[in-house]
Amino acid sequence: MIVQVIAAVLLAATPVHADAKVTWTVQPADGSRWIERTLDPGQKVTEKLAVRNLGTTDTVFALSAADGYLTGQGHFNMLSSDKKSVDGGTWITVQPSVAVPAGQTRVVPFTITAPAGATPGDHPAGIAASVLSSSGTVQVESRVGFRVMLRASGTVRAALAAQRVTVHYERSWNPLRSGTVHVTYTVANTGNVRADARASVSVAELFGAHHRDGGAAAGELLPGGTRPADGRVHGVWGLGPVHAKILLSPADPAGPADVTVWVVPWPQLFAVALLVALVLVLRARRRRFARLLEEARRESRKDRHQ
Known part of the structure; x- marks a missing residue:
């Protein structure tokens, strides 16, 4: 079984540790954080990446390209190696691996080719360098990469x-x-x-x-x-x-x-209903009091005439 650990795809300068002996970074060879290119359909360009081995052992790093996407938290990532790319990841051709001695850096060229029928707009991708390590009976793939933001020329629309x-x-x-x-x-x-x-x-x-x-x-x-x-x-x-x-x-x-x-507006309706009920109760009590008072007056007049 291979378990993939995806690390620092957005921040390419962040070292990744596969184990105690292997630590590395990968980024565009010019030192930028990622690559942005606009290409006409059918156009081919060459770029370079740099893999730096910060560990203490000579290591062979696997290189791969894949479609890019954003996670639910808004972080950029690229498809795992067990998923097939259908967009920008297919535009990139890079050699399958590179051997980097301990403490050294190797620069690797790669090509980007926009398909003849590329639709205008963005086609995000990423490039990663990875190594396999063992954790018991499980093979763990650790990788680090950077964005390759590709755009096909033509009418673009932000909406x-x-x-x-x-x-x-x-x-x-x-x-x-x-x-x-x-x-x-x-x-x-x-x-x-x-x-x-x-x-x-x-x-x-x-x-x-x-x-x-x-x-x-x-x-x-x-x-x-x-x-x-x-x-x-x-x-x-x-x-x-x-x-x-x-x-x-x-x-x-x-x-x-x-x-x-x-x-x-239930609270206001309840308040109005309560107010109306209170007014009716007060009126009823006032009328009852007035009636009792009138009856008392009548009784008083009767007593005076007797």
């Missing part, structure tokens, strides 16, 4: 959309206090280039008062990527229709997502 939107009103049962509108949704990158997404939620209610939260960064999204998000807007009374609007940047070409919910 986000809010999907699966739900709106929930969190009321305060104190009729003199307003509530909070909680909006949950999924931010989807519907464009063909990566986007640093920002989102905010605005709310309009019956009296036309508008509220807006401070806005928050949803983080980086690759084309086709999604990420759950939510927003809370405080100070909303919820007296009937409540309109929630999600504002995204880059903007959705179809316009912002707009959802309307009807909120029944």
